[in-house]
Structure formats: C-alpha cells, structure tokens
Amino acid sequence: MPSVQLQGAALEYAEAGSGEPLVLVHGSASDGRTWHAQRDALAQRFRVISYSRRYHWPNAPIADGVDYSMMQHVDDLQALLRTLGATPAHLVGHSYGAFLCLLLALRDPSLVRSLVLAEPPAITLFVSNVPKPLEILSLMATRPRTALAIVRFGAAGVVPAQKAFRRGDAEAAVRIFGDAVFGPGGFARMPEGRRQQVRNNLANVRAELLGSGFAPLRGETLRALRVPALLVTGERSVALFHRLAERLAELLPRTERVEIPGASHAMHEDNAPAFNAAVLAFLAGGT
Secondary structure (H helix, E strand, C coil): CCEEEECCEEEEEEEECCCCEEEEECCCCCCHHHHCCCHHHHHCCCEEEEECCCCCCCCCCCCCCCCCCHHHHHHHHHHHHHHCCCCCEEEEEECHHHHHHHHHHHHCHHHEEEEEEECCCCHHHCCCCCCCHHHHHHHHHHCHHHHHHHHHHHHHHHHHHHHHHHCCCHHHHHHHHHHHHHCCCHHHHCCHHHHHHHHHCHHHHHHHHHCCCCCCCCHHHHHCCCCCEEEEEECCCCHHHHHHHHHHHHHCCCEEEEEECCCCCCHHHHCHHHHHHHHHHHHCCCC
C-alpha cells in the first residue's frame, strides 16, 4: 500500500473508486483492515480512502511513554484530507475514529461534507475522563440510565483493564475491556482475523487507556454544527452506546439514526451488508 507523510509520521492508506471523497476512520484496537467489507461496496459510488492511523499496524508503533493524543489524531485526519486533495469529504468513522470525525467537523466544517458516526464513545458530553462523584450524582438526577451505563462501563471495563495493563497482564486487560465494549464474552466471540487486529494494536489500546483520554465535548458546539450526520448503533451493542447516540441525536441539528440488526459495537464487520446499505442510503439522500 502507498503511504503519506503527515507531521512526522508515515501512514499507510488504500484508495479505490472515483467521485466525491469518502474517508474511512477506524477505531482503537484496529487498523485499516477493519474496512475490508466496505471498500469495494462504497467505491462503486465514491473515491474511498481508508488509512491506518498513527501508531496503528502496519505503521511505526507507539514508543513507551508517548501520549496517545486524541487531538493529534484529529490533526492527522485534517492533514490527510488536505494532502490527498480529499476535501470536502464524507467521513465514516467507527468508535474512537467516529469521535475523531466529529471533532474535525467541529473544528473545520468546511472540510466535511457529511458524517457517518458508528458509536462514538462521546462520554465527555456528560462527565470528565475520570468522572467526579458530583458529575455522576448530577447525571443520576437528570439521565439515570446514562449515568448507570457510564458507571458500569468504568467499573467493569476501564478501571480493571487499566489495572491489568499496569501490572503487565495485557491478555487480561484486552479480555476485560473487550467484554465491556462488545458485551460479555465479546472478545472470545471475535473471529481470528479480528483478534489478530487487536494483537497487532495492543500497544495502542494500552496507551489510550493510560493516556490523556478523550477530548471534551460541549452541547452548545454540537448544536451549532450544520454538517449532516448519520448515527449508527448495533442492535446488540451495550447500553452505553445507545445512550450516547440518543444524546448526540438530540444535539446535532441535522441527524438521522439507524440500528444495524444482529450487530454489536463492530457493526460494520458483524453485518457489513446492512451497514453498507445504510451508509449508501444516507449519502444518496441529498447530504
């Protein structure tokens, strides 16, 4: 695959099709391979660009002690669009990648034609990266289901996974975090190819969980964003992602929602035909 030099890093990417640019942005324990079932389907109508983000396989890995900075990944995405002449682009992001797409649209909406956001972990709409007790109590009073989902995700996933990484037990950390994200037994149910992506990007999961965390989000900035957006959830996804999508749908003024049947958090892999059809239908709707 070709690579593009961006801000001191070489990022591998793939390109197919012609037409309006559409950029695929992967999530955390993943890389450009996660979009294998989307590239050809979307390239029938668009110039599709998929890339492996900084530090993700097969790019140079993250070094010990380097912060896994969300805003650096936003900078990379912005630079990629400009370097490859892919503006304005339809951005299709999954999980952490969807959060990056949203942040770029907020920073410079002129670069973004539309957004497809597959379960962005937009927890900082409600609480800090390390939630404070008063934040949780306040959220309990206004959105109790969301507060409970955040508490469960932190207590059963983030905190024990962080502890496992700190004691050097990466296998336990990935299993714990995978079960929190994909539901009980989620990591064990992954096909071997998907588990290999996780193994190849294990250092990124560790760096993300132990790093500076997610960028803050503010409701008033989301309300002002005029870029059309499709919010995608999986039918079997854990409650947290449904609660976050509900709030984003309330805030973003030009929003559609779709649920992918029989799918969990990795809905673009779990049910690729339905995901692809939903994306194409949204993009055909005059965005």
